[in-house]
Amino acid sequence: METPFYSTANGFVYEPSEDSFLLLDGLEKDLQLIKDARPTICLEIGVGSGIITSALSKHLGVNGFSYFICTDVNPNAGIACKETFNLNNLIYSPEIVLTNLIDSLEHRLQSNVDLIVFNPPYVPTDDCEIESDNLLTKSWAGGIKGRRVIDKFIETIINVIADDGLIYLLLSQENQPDEVIEILEKVNIKLDEIVIKRKCLNEHLIVLRFRKKKSQQLTQSIGKLKIS
Numbered sequence: 580m581e582t583p584f585y586s587t588a589n590g591f592v593y594e595p596s597e598d599s600f601l602l603l604d605g606l607e608k609d610l611q612l613i614k615d616a617r618p619t620i621c622l623e624i625g626v627g628s629g630i631i632t633s634a635l636s637k638h639l640g641v642n643g644f645s646y647f648i649c650t651d652v653n654p655n656a657g658i659a660c661k662e663t664f665n666l667n668n669l670i671y672s673p674e675i676v677l678t679n680l681i682d683s684l685e686h687r688l689q690s691n692v693d694l695i696v697f698n699p700p701y702v703p704t705d706d707c708e709i710e711s712d713n714l715l716t717k718s719w720a721g722g723i724k725g726r727r728v729i730d731k732f733i734e735t736i737i738n739v740i741a742d743d744g745l746i747y748l749l750l751s752q753e754n755q756p757d758e759v760i761e762i763l764e765k766v767n768i769k770l771d772e773i774v775i776k777r778k779c780l781n782e783h784l785i786v787l788r789f790r791k792k793k794s795q796q797l798t799q800s801i802g803k804l805k806i807s
């Protein structure tokens with residue numbers, strides 16, 4: 580999966596950095612697994628420049644089988660993402676929705692999303708930095724433990740991820756990944772694999788792949804529990 584050309588809309592969206600490139604590497608490592616899953620509806624939250632979605636689209640979109648929806652709180656992401664798609668000669672741009680996480684889409688996507696990708700604002704900061712008017716600060720400021728946006732993300736995806744759906748989430752060690760894994764496990768979203776990890780400057784970053792357990796499997800487990 581080659582690194583796409585990208586636009587930052589003249590510096591108004593997050594410039595792809597070590598975290599973006601590690602996520603790309605993780606997705607490249609898993610590309611065959613993702614293709615085999617044949618995801619119909621793919622969602623990138625916090626699309627920024629569009630570097631991640633354009634790389635995936637090259638392999639899953641156009642002549643493939645996937646439809647991409649992207650969101651961001653930064654209105655410039657729509658411009659940047661479209662430019663990024665043009666730069667890479669990708670004809671079909673994704674749907675880009677300006678919204679907090681998936682707030683305006685949640686009711687429409689109910690249990691229908693096959694693939695979710697998120698490189699969140701994960702840097703630990705004071706909580707007030709998240710409320711900053713500066714859109715670029717919102718790209719990285721993650722509040723206490725860097726978890727403010729990540730924890731909200733978990734709450735919202737529960738309702739939209741399809742059975743057997745895949746979730747790729749980038750975290751730093753400071754986000755306490757074990758705690759994130761535990762929270763997701765409680766809602767039937769299991770850690771599949773630590774896809775890739777790397778020390779980037781002073782950060783230890785990891786890309787995790789989660790999978791939503793099928794409801795049927797849950798029913799069976801409940802059945803087994805009842806019997807025993």
Ligand SMILES: C[S@@+](CC[C@H](N)C(=O)[O-])C[C@H]1O[C@@H](n2cnc3c(N)ncnc32)[C@H](O)[C@@H]1O
Nearest residue numbers: 593595599625626627651652653679680698718
């Ligand atoms: C670390 S950047 C990642 C950008 C791009 N996906 C990449 O990997 O280079 C995080 C992105 O999430 C967006 N973002 C921050 N908070 C958000 C929220 N509550 N809902 C949607 N997007 C958000 C930011 O504007 C930014 O574009």
